[in-house]
Amino acid sequence: MANIRRHFVANTPIFITAVCFQRRPILKSEEAKTLLLAVMREVKQIIPYRMLGYVILDDHFHWIILPAKAEDFPRIMQSVKLRFTRRFKGNPETFRQAWQPRFWDHIIRNAQDLARHLDYVHYNPVKHGFVADPMAYRWSSLKSYVVRGRYPSGWAVATPPATTQGMELE
Numbered sequence: 001m002a003n004i005r006r007h008f009v010a011n012t013p014i015f016i017t018a019v020c021f022q023r024r025p026i027l028k029s030e031e032a033k034t035l036l037l038a039v040m041r042e043v044k045q046i047i048p049y050r051m052l053g054y055v056i057l058d059d060h061f062h063w064i065i066l067p068a069k070a071e072d073f074p075r076i077m078q079s080v081k082l083r084f085t086r087r088f089k090g091n092p093e094t095f096r097q098a099w100q101p102r103f104w105d106h107i108i109r110n111a112q113d114l115a116r117h118l119d120y121v122h123y124n125p126v127k128h129g130f131v132a133d134p135m136a137y138r139w140s141s142l143k144s145y146v147v148r149g150r151y152p153s154g155w156a157v158a159t160p161p162a163t164t165q166g167m168e169l170e
Helices: 030-046 070-087 111-127 142-147
Strands: 014-019 049-056 060-067 104-107
Antiparallel strands (some): 014 060
């Protein structure tokens, strides 16, 4: 197995992508999405972090977190993936592995980079053809940002956000 080097920067958000094993739509059901969010909250109580943004699609999720300790984010991911897999109600005969072995991460460099990655996260359901209006997608943090005035109502309905041009993070 390859040795992956991860960099840890204190007080810095991390953008994470986790993909289901062989891109299977393991997260397609409402039950699976609800379970994943519950597991994320549960792990947060054990290994503290702030969730800055998320989107859960059928075969992957994107997440932006700010760990209390920079070096904790691999443990956070491991805990989320393991807990979800153990509790997922799949058929044990056919369901052996939920996730690809690794995950992709990016250290957020500054406020502009954070805004760009939040746009990517929130536009992802439109990009993948789930909805035409990103606000119509239930499994995303976008609504909380609109309520707080961080995004305008109707954001990215007519045109994709220019900030996500060229971003392929999955």
